[in-house]
Amino acid sequence: MTSTMTPESNRTGTNGRLPDEPKVAPVSTEPGTRAEPVREGPPALLIEHATKRFIVGKKRRPVVAISDVSLRIERGAIHGVLGANGSGKSTLIRLISGLLTLDEGRVEVFGHDIVREEMAVKRLINRVSVDAAFFKKLSPSENLSFAARLYGMDAKAAAQRAVEILARLGIGQKRMGRPIEQMSRGMQQKVAIARALLTSPILLLLDEPTTGLDPRSKLDVQIFIEEVRTEHNATIVLTTHDLVEAERLCGRISILNDGRMVAEATPAGLMAMVARDHGQPETLEAVFMTYTGRSLDDDLEETGVTDDDD
Amino acid sequence: MTSATRELRASYAFIERNFNLTKRYWGWEVAWLVYSIAGALSVTLIGLDQGNRRLIFSLMIGAIFWNYLSVVFSFIAETIEWERWEGTLEYTMMAPVRRFTQLLGSTVYALVYGLIHTGVILVVLVLFFGLDLSHANLATAGLFMAVGSVSFVGIGMMAAILPLLYVERGAQMTFVLQSVLLLISGVYYSTDVLPGWMQLLSKLSPATYILDGVRKGLIDGEPITALLGDVWPLIGMGIFFIPAGIWAFGRAERYAKRTGKLKRVG
Ligand SMILES: Nc1ncnc2c1ncn2[C@@H]1O[C@H](COP(=O)(O)OP(=O)(O)OP(=O)(O)O)[C@@H](O)[C@H]1O
Numbered sequence: 001m002t003s004t005m006t007p008e009s010n011r012t013g014t015n016g017r018l019p020d021e022p023k024v025a026p027v028s029t030e031p032g033t034r035a036e037p038v039r040e041g042p043p044a045l046l047i048e049h050a051t052k053r054f055i056v057g058k059k060r061r062p063v064v065a066i067s068d069v070s071l072r073i074e075r076g077a078i079h080g081v082l083g084a085n086g087s088g089k090s091t092l093i094r095l096i097s098g099l100l101t102l103d104e105g106r107v108e109v110f111g112h113d114i115v116r117e118e119m120a121v122k123r124l125i126n127r128v129s130v131d132a133a134f135f136k137k138l139s140p141s142e143n144l145s146f147a148a149r150l151y152g153m154d155a156k157a158a159a160q161r162a163v164e165i166l167a168r169l170g171i172g173q174k175r176m177g178r179p180i181e182q183m184s185r186g187m188q189q190k191v192a193i194a195r196a197l198l199t200s201p202i203l204l205l206l207d208e209p210t211t212g213l214d215p216r217s218k219l220d221v222q223i224f225i226e227e228v229r230t231e232h233n234a235t236i237v238l239t240t241h242d243l244v245e246a247e248r249l250c251g252r253i254s255i256l257n258d259g260r261m262v263a264e265a266t267p268a269g270l271m272a273m274v275a276r277d278h279g280q281p282e283t284l285e286a287v288f289m290t291y292t293g294r295s296l297d298d299d300l301e302e303t304g305v306t307d308d309d310d
Numbered sequence: 311m312t313s314a315t316r317e318l319r320a321s322y323a324f325i326e327r328n329f330n331l332t333k334r335y336w337g338w339e340v341a342w343l344v345y346s347i348a349g350a351l352s353v354t355l356i357g358l359d360q361g362n363r364r365l366i367f368s369l370m371i372g373a374i375f376w377n378y379l380s381v382v383f384s385f386i387a388e389t390i391e392w393e394r395w396e397g398t399l400e401y402t403m404m405a406p407v408r409r410f411t412q413l414l415g416s417t418v419y420a421l422v423y424g425l426i427h428t429g430v431i432l433v434v435l436v437l438f439f440g441l442d443l444s445h446a447n448l449a450t451a452g453l454f455m456a457v458g459s460v461s462f463v464g465i466g467m468m469a470a471i472l473p474l475l476y477v478e479r480g481a482q483m484t485f486v487l488q489s490v491l492l493l494i495s496g497v498y499y500s501t502d503v504l505p506g507w508m509q510l511l512s513k514l515s516p517a518t519y520i521l522d523g524v525r526k527g528l529i530d531g532e533p534i535t536a537l538l539g540d541v542w543p544l545i546g547m548g549i550f551f552i553p554a555g556i557w558a559f560g561r562a563e564r565y566a567k568r569t570g571k572l573k574r575v576g
């Protein structure tokens with residue numbers, strides 16, 4: 001089981017903003033303060049009118065998980081996707097990954113259509129999900145060797161790179177030979193991140209990569225994500241429930257509510273927007289509450305309703 | 311890197327991974343081997359009890375070759391089930407690997423594993439009962455095995471998709487399919503004793519032809535030229551089942567991606 005519902009404890013970070021930080025116009029199309037995405041050539045990710053429905057239950061009731069979502073992410077950006085449990089974040093990531101087929105719309109990765117040029121796209125992307133899935137009895141090096149070979153990599157070179165990445169994330173080489181089931185969840189998650197980076201994806205899909213990590217590990221991973229962006233020139237899509245993380249890493253943020261894209265701007269832009277239009281405090285938390293259909297007060301009244309078995 | 315090298319490497323990924331898994335679950339492997347040996351011995355002892363040399367030989371062949379076929383079948387059939395259970399299925403499906411490559415890797419491992427597993431049983435049975443191969447035509451037996459394996463690989467691929475279609479019951483259905491094959495293929499008895507409708511079904515199972523051919527080769531020493539009538543159906547089934555297996559696999563994958571059946575959590 002995952003701990004997606006655990007509220008992050010360090011949200012106070014959003015209040016610690018410098019008062020004189022420049023405000024960005026609400027619907028600004030400026031790149032974020034940290035990201036400097038490249039605008040020539042096709043975008044890293046282009047989603048046009050994507051829709052995905054699931055048929056659930058005995059009554060075969062359709063659930064619209066993603067509804068007419070369009071999104072354009074430039075190369076080199078870290079793009080955040082926020083939304084409540086069940087809002088469609090993971091479904092969106094799966095659609096881009098080709099793990100789900102689109103009902104309507106289309107998706108392009110670096111100009112390649114994900115349906116028509118499936119293999120080409122698969123070589124460009126990788127994904128880390130909240131659930132670090134491995135062959136539990138196998139060691140990290142065996143699991144990573146499997147992943148590397150699947151991507152046609154040379155196993156020796158891959159092993160070397162895996163050791164480097166894991167060392168960077170604070171996991172020593174000693175650990176590489178023991179069954180992965182003996183590792184803590186956080187450590188497994190780091191191995192999952194290593195697995196994704198091993199194949200040098202230029203579009204990296206991170207679905208709650210830091211959920212369940214302790215504050216230090218979380219920071220390790222966050223710094224590493226930024227490094228991957230700058231050093232490997234990767235474009236990153238990040239879903240998270242940690243608003244401090246989103247603000248820290250993301251150049252732009254999209255907000256999903258019930259499968260619809262309800263807002264998209266830089267973090268500063270979103271915050272300015274809720275302050276101006278809704279008289280809310282200038283925090284990402286206020287942005288989240290405003291756009292996901294709930295105010296802070298509502299949330300206090302109905303505590304414990306966020307549980308939504310994914 | 312050419313795409314052929316890449317695909318071969320990817321294929322080897324499955325072989326290496328399965329080998330690593332076998333190594334880690336060695337306790338299970340030993341337990342299963344003991345179970346298989348005990349089963350083969352018990353069945354063959356029926357022949358000894360009846361004091362019938364020919365029956366001993368026939369049961370022995372049934373036990374050994376059925377073991378081989380069912381190992382190959384279940385290894386291939388469980389490729390998806392394992393990954394779903396571990397939760398790695400989505401990662402494997404995301405990789406730039408053709409399904410054919412994936413199935414090729416799983417199949418090669420299954421064949422090698424099946425040969426070794428069955429080889430051990432064969433040695434134990436020979437030590438126990440002795441084996442008179444003076445009349446045997448080994449080439450006949452070998453050819454039936456080789457040609458027959460192809461069809462079993464194809465059926466294994468079709469069975470592998472069941473867990474994609476039926477998340478909960480896929481594995482059980484694989485199990486049922488295997489037991490039905492055992493029933494109708496004349497593993498321990500001649501298919502002549504089956505009721506008419508079952509005999510009809512038995513004609514559709516490649517195992518029927520394999521066992522019949524192997525018995526005729528090993529017990530009666532018949533040359534392959536005398537058994538072409540049994541070889542042709544096997545070749546036909548192989549030509550049908552392999553492409554059909556790959557095709558069905560592709561369809562099942564698309565179905566799973568449309569209905570969201572690949573995922574486990576998150
Ligand atoms: N494979 C599936 N089969 C049926 N319904 C699904 C499937 N995957 C997602 N859904 C439904 O689609 C909706 C969106 O789910 P999704 O997992 O994308 O949400 P999420 O934003 O990732 O939530 P969380 O924050 O809890 O991870 C939910 O109503 C969910 O029940």
Ligand SMILES: [Mg+2]
Nearest residue numbers: 089090091576
């Ligand atoms: Mg999710």
